[in-house]
Structures are given as C-alpha cells and as structure tokens.
Amino acid sequence: MKIRLDTVVKTFDTFRAVHGVSLEIESGELVALLGPSGSGKTTILRMVAGLEFPDGGAIYFGDENATDIEVRHRGVGFVFQHYALFPHMTVGENIAFGMKVSKTKRSATEISGRVTHLLRLVQLEGLQDRFPAQISGGQRQRVALARALAVDPKVLLLDEPFGALDANVRRDLRRWLRKIHDELGITTLFVTHDQAEALDLADRVVILDKGKIVQSGTPEEVCRAPASAFVMNFLGDANRLKVTVSDEKAQIQGVVFDADGIADGPAELFFRPVDVTWREDGHGIQATIARVIDRPDSRRVLALTVDGQSIEFDAAPEFPFRAETRGFVDIRRPRVYPA
Amino acid sequence: MAKAKTRRPPRIGEAPVFRNSMIVIVLTLVALVIVAPLAVIGFEAFSKGIAYFAKTIANSDTRHAILMTALTALIAVPINTVFGVATAWAITKFDFPGRRLLLIIIEIPFSVSPIVAGVAYLFVYGLQGLFGETLQSADVRILFALPGIVLASMFVTAPFVARELIPLMQAQGRDLEEAATSLGASGWRTFFSVTLPNIKWALLYGVILCNSRVMGEFGAVSVVSGNIRGQTNTLPLHIELLYHDYNAVGAFAAASILAALAVVTLIAKVALERRGAGRVRRPSLAGTAPATSETTP
Numbered sequence: 001m002k003i004r005l006d007t008v009v010k011t012f013d014t015f016r017a018v019h020g021v022s023l024e025i026e027s028g029e030l031v032a033l034l035g036p037s038g039s040g041k042t043t044i045l046r047m048v049a050g051l052e053f054p055d056g057g058a059i060y061f062g063d064e065n066a067t068d069i070e071v072r073h074r075g076v077g078f079v080f081q082h083y084a085l086f087p088h089m090t091v092g093e094n095i096a097f098g099m100k101v102s103k104t105k106r107s108a109t110e111i112s113g114r115v116t117h118l119l120r121l122v123q124l125e126g127l128q129d130r131f132p133a134q135i136s137g138g139q140r141q142r143v144a145l146a147r148a149l150a151v152d153p154k155v156l157l158l159d160e161p162f163g164a165l166d167a168n169v170r171r172d173l174r175r176w177l178r179k180i181h182d183e184l185g186i187t188t189l190f191v192t193h194d195q196a197e198a199l200d201l202a203d204r205v206v207i208l209d210k211g212k213i214v215q216s217g218t219p220e221e222v223c224r225a226p227a228s229a230f231v232m233n234f235l236g237d238a239n240r241l242k243v244t245v246s247d248e249k250a251q252i253q254g255v256v257f258d259a260d261g262i263a264d265g266p267a268e269l270f271f272r273p274v275d276v277t278w279r280e281d282g283h284g285i286q287a288t289i290a291r292v293i294d295r296p297d298s299r300r301v302l303a304l305t306v307d308g309q310s311i312e313f314d315a316a317p318e319f320p321f322r323a324e325t326r327g328f329v330d331i332r333r334p335r336v337y338p339a
Numbered sequence: 340m341a342k343a344k345t346r347r348p349p350r351i352g353e354a355p356v357f358r359n360s361m362i363v364i365v366l367t368l369v370a371l372v373i374v375a376p377l378a379v380i381g382f383e384a385f386s387k388g389i390a391y392f393a394k395t396i397a398n399s400d401t402r403h404a405i406l407m408t409a410l411t412a413l414i415a416v417p418i419n420t421v422f423g424v425a426t427a428w429a430i431t432k433f434d435f436p437g438r439r440l441l442l443i444i445i446e447i448p449f450s451v452s453p454i455v456a457g458v459a460y461l462f463v464y465g466l467q468g469l470f471g472e473t474l475q476s477a478d479v480r481i482l483f484a485l486p487g488i489v490l491a492s493m494f495v496t497a498p499f500v501a502r503e504l505i506p507l508m509q510a511q512g513r514d515l516e517e518a519a520t521s522l523g524a525s526g527w528r529t530f531f532s533v534t535l536p537n538i539k540w541a542l543l544y545g546v547i548l549c550n551s552r553v554m555g556e557f558g559a560v561s562v563v564s565g566n567i568r569g570q571t572n573t574l575p576l577h578i579e580l581l582y583h584d585y586n587a588v589g590a591f592a593a594a595s596i597l598a599a600l601a602v603v604t605l606i607a608k609v610a611l612e613r614r615g616a617g618r619v620r621r622p623s624l625a626g627t628a629p630a631t632s633e634t635t636p
Contacts, residue, residue, distance in 0.1 A: 078521040084514035088536040098522035
C-alpha cells in the first residue's frame with residue numbers, strides 16, 4: 001500500500017511539531033524517519049497511524065484519503081517504543097487479541113493456527129504461554145511485531161523499535177527485521193534517532209529537523225551528498241572550519257577548496273575525521289596536535305589550527321606523533337555549506 | 340575486640356537502649372490507643388451474655404439502622420465507583436482545560452470536615468435552603484431521608500476510588516489503550532479487556548476503602564439524617580443514640596458490629612495489598628521497563 005502525506009501540519013498547544021511535511025512512500029518500501037528528538041518524527045508516524053490527527057494537510061493510503069479514518073479502522077500495525085504488550089495476557093493471547101476483536105470473524109482453530117505461524121515467523125515458538133514479564137526485551141519486541149502483523153495490516157509502523165534494547169540485541173534485531181520485511185513485502189515506516197540504524201535497515205532515509213524534511217534519499221545518497229550542514233553533522237562525526245568563499249572557491253590559510261554554487265562571504269567547511277591525512281610537509285592546513293586518544297582500532301587525534309579552530313581526525317594505531325607536534329592537515333572529500 | 344564489637348551498634352540508630360525504648364513506646368501507645376478501646380467494645384458488648392447481645396441486635400431500631408447503613412452503602416459505593424473510574428480515566432487519559440482543577444476539587448472531601456458537607460447539604464436542600472421550597476412543593480424528600488444520607492455519604496467518599504486509580508493509571512500511560520485500539524478494538528472492548536484487568540486490584544482496594552468509610556460515616560450523615568429512630572438512623576448514629584439512652588451494652592453491641600465490619604475490610608485490604616494494589620507502581624508491570632541484559636536466540 002502506497003502512503004502519501006500532503007503538506008501535513010500538526011501543532012501541540014503552542015509548539016509547532018510538524019510544518020507542512022509532504023512525503024511519498026512506495027508500496028513495499030522500508031523507510032526510516034530519522035531526526036533528533038523534537039524533530040516531529042514520532043508525531044508524523046502517529047498521524048500516519050491515526051493516533052494523532054493533523055491540523056492541516058492530508059494523508060492518503062493508496063488513492064483513499066485516510067486523514068480522518070480512526071486508528072481502529074485504518075488497518076495499520078503499530079509497534080510501540082515500549083512494546084505496550086498487555087501484561088495480563090500471555091504471549092499467545094497478545095498476538096491473538098487483534099484477531100479476536102476484528103470484525104472478520106475467525107474460528108478459534110484458525111486463530112490459534114495463525115498465532116503458531118506468527119510465533120514461528122518471529123522465532124518464538126514455544127513461548128506462547130509465557131507472560132510478557134517473563135521474557136526478555138528483545139523477545140517482547142518480537143511479540144509486539146507479531147501482534148501488529150496478526151491483523152494483516154496494510155502498513156507497518158514502528159516507533160523507535162530498538163530504542164530500549166542493548167547494542168548487540170539491537171544489531172541482531174535490525175538484520176532480522178529487514179529479513180521479515182523482505183519476506184512479507186509490507187510497506188514499513190519506522191522512526192529512529194540512531195543514524196546507524198536508519199542507514200543499516202532502510203531503503204530510503206527521510207531526515208527531519210524542527211518539523212521539516214531536510215533531506216530524503218537512499219542511504220548512499222544521504223551519506224555521499226548531505227544536503228546541508230545539519231545533515232552532514234547529524235549523520236556522523238564531522239569537523240567544521242570557518243572559511244571564506246569568493247568566486248566559488250573556499251579558502252582557509254591559503255588552502256583552496258571547490259565551493260560550487262556557494263555565495264561569496266563566510267562559509268563552513270565540513271569533513272569527516274577519517275578523511276584526514278597528517279603530513280609533515282607543507283601540504284594542507286597548518287595545525288598543532290593537542291592530544292592523542294587511543295581507541296581499540298585507531299588513534300583519535302585532536303589538533304588546533306593556527307587560528308585556534310579545532311580538528312579531530314582518525315589515524316592508524318601506529319600514528320607516531322605526540323602533542324605539540326606541528327604539521328599539516330590534508331583533507332579529502334571536503335564539503336562547503338553556507339554559514 | 341569482642342567487647343568493642345558488642346558496644347558498637349550494628350547500624351546508626353540501633354544502639355540497644357534507643358532501640359528498645361522506641362519499641363516499648365510504640366507498643367504501649369498502640370495498646371493504649373488502639374487495642375484497648377477495641378477490646379473494651381468486644382468485652383462490654385458481651386458483658387451481659389450472648390443472649391442479651393443477640394436481643395440487643397434483634398431490637399427493631401438496631402435492625403433498621405443496620406439496614407439503613409447497608410442500603411446506603413449499596414447505593415453510594417457503586418455510584419462512587421463509577422464516578423471514580425470515570426474521573427481517573429478522564430484525568431489520566433485525556434488533556435482538557437480544567438484537568439488540574441478537577442484533580443484538586445476531587446480531593447476536597449478529604450480536607451473538609453464531614454460536618455461541613457452536612458451543613459452544606461442542609462443549606463442546599465433544607466427548607467430555608469436553595470431548592471428547599473421547590474423540593475417541598477414537588478413533595479420530594481431529600482433531607483431527613485435516605486437520599487440525603489446517601490448524598491452526604493457520597494460527598495465524603497467521592498475521592499476514594501479515583502485516588503487509588505489515578506497514580507496507577509498515570510504510571511501505565513496510554514500505550515496499552517492505543518495498542519488495543521490500533522488492533523481494532525472498540526472503546527468498550529478496550530476498557531473491559533485491557534484497562535480494567537490492569538486496574539482491578541487497585542479498583543477493588545478503592546471500593547473497599549470507600550465502603551468502610553460509607554458505613555462508618557458519622558459527621559455528615561448526622562446533620563442531614565435528622566436522627567429519627569427506626570427511620571433515618573444509620574448504624575453509627577444509632578450507636579450514639581443508644582449511648583445517650585444510657586444503654587451502654589446496646590451501644591457496645593451495635594458498635595461491635597461496625598468494628599467487625601472494619602476488621603473484615605482490613606483483612607480484604609491486606610489481601611489486596613499482597614496482590615499489589617494500593618501501590619503506585621505494580622511490580623509485575625514489566626512492559627515498560629527497558630531490559631538491560633539479555634540474549635537473543
């Protein structure tokens with residue numbers, strides 16, 4: 001089922017949570033809404049679900065205007081951040097709940113057959129008589145998913161699906177969710193503030209800031225060509241240097257970088273810590289090493305330029321230099337954005 | 340070495356002298372203030388034998404007072420239960436203007452002396468009161484009759500159920516109801532199969548506290564009932580009347596019934612507390628707790 005949001009607006013009391021967001025999600029696509037807290041991503045997800053209603057704009061499911069359809073008739077599967085499993089029901093009863101309350105009557109054997117099938121799908125066979133309190137967080141997450149899938153939703157919506165889990169479980173579940181999605185081919189929209197999660201899992205990443213979409217594209221597109229300084233910063237560690245642009249060339253301490261399409265005047269130069277080579281000859285921006293931090297697989301070097309701007313970069317574990325060493329920072333893949 | 344060990348208290352504030360004197364003081368106070376008077380009730384009630392006790396209880400006025408009390412509870416408790424659930428639901432699940440004000444207003448009966456409530460009802464429904472003449476011309480009796488007693492009892496016990504439910508429902512949040520609705524459940528279905536099972540112990544706890552207060556209420560009821568023997572007397576009022584009649588044994592016998600009701604309530608309360616009611620957080624509510632260490636198969 002294709003989903004389309006048309007200039008959706010939502011305001012809470014005085015706080016404008018979502019400003020005119022338009023978005024299309026193709027049938028069968030897995031899309032991540034990525035943004036810092038307060039960027040409106042959860043509000044958008046809840047509006048698609050029908051748990052909140054937009055103040056303006058419209059939401060279409062296929063060709064049908066779903067804006068005013070109540071959540072219980074909208075046919076979405078929603079997985080809550082804290083799972084929201086019914087604590088007084090067993091795992092099996094939780095999964096069966098949606099089928100029991102549904103208008104399409106199913107026989108008891110049909111329901112129990114489907115519960116067994118779903119438990120196998122989420123790899124939790126044999127846990128159906130446990131209560132939510134008796135299983136682990138990762139298992140609860142999968143029960144919540146099975147429960148959402150039980151009602152044959154047109155769309156699957158997940159709110160920070162792995163937010164409450166520890167790092168290892170998180171990575172496993174991520175890969176597993178991708179597999180389930182590829183098996184079922186259900187249109188899926190999920191919310192996260194974790195860049196790695198969004199890039200790892202999604203076909204397309206929609207990056208939000210202050211209630212607006214700032215960039216939307218495949219993980220490759222957003223990583224290789226961040227549309228703004230915000231996206232560059234948000235997707236990963238980035239260094240920022242103040243530069244001056246004239247004639248589409250950015251200049252800092254006599255070093256020149258391409259700055260196509262950037263207006264003359266002050267601007268900002270961004271680059272990743274891995275895109276730096278430390279040189280002793282005169283190639284690059286002059287700097288002094290301030291500190292070296294050791295990490296299991298590399299060394300992180302903190303350096304200061306002559307005019308006092310700080311740069312962090314990654315070097316091989318064999319990097320021999322210490323604090324106070326003078327040298328040059330050679331930057332690969334620089335990006336210039338207006339200040 | 341051993342000497343030093345015995346002299347030093349195991350923990351701060353546990354010096355033997357301090358510890359023992361505290362325990363003795365508390366036990367003495369409990370015995371004097373709580374246990375002794377209750378024991379006296381039981382003792383005095385049966386001081387002229389079981390036969391006399393039975394005869395006193397069987398007295399038609401006493402029987403009527405018991406009936407009145409039971410009837411009042413039977414009407415006031417269910418109404419206040421529904422009111423309490425609705426209030427707790429509204430306050431915890433919806434945002435609306437005046438929500439905080441409502442939270443304060445339902446606490447008023449706790450802080451206001453019950454007699455004030457009684458006098459207020461006198462003012463509203465009494466002959467010289469706001470609706471007094473209208474009611475009289477319509478031949479509706481509220482004061483000095485069952486409706487007045489029920490209304491006064493309801494006023495006094497209005498917060499009991501809501502007070503138990505609000506903290507619990509606040510801790511539970513709206514996630515469960517939203518989940519049920521997103522799975523296609525109707526409002527009623529959500530309430531009965533998701534909300535109610537998760538609040539049932541706290542609800543029962545509130546109902547029991549409410550019931551014991553309704554049965555024992557004296558101040559508010561004494562103002563509005565008019566104290567008519569055999570007609571508008573509830574059990575607590577009847578006990579006072581008997582006592583003023585110098586019928587000490589009768590008073591104690593009636594009081595022992597009320598005390599027995601209280602004991603039953605207490606037992607039910609303890610049993611419910613064991614199931615986790617009456618606490619803000621339920622220990623078994625694990626759905627919201629983030630799991631920290633775990634393994635995925």
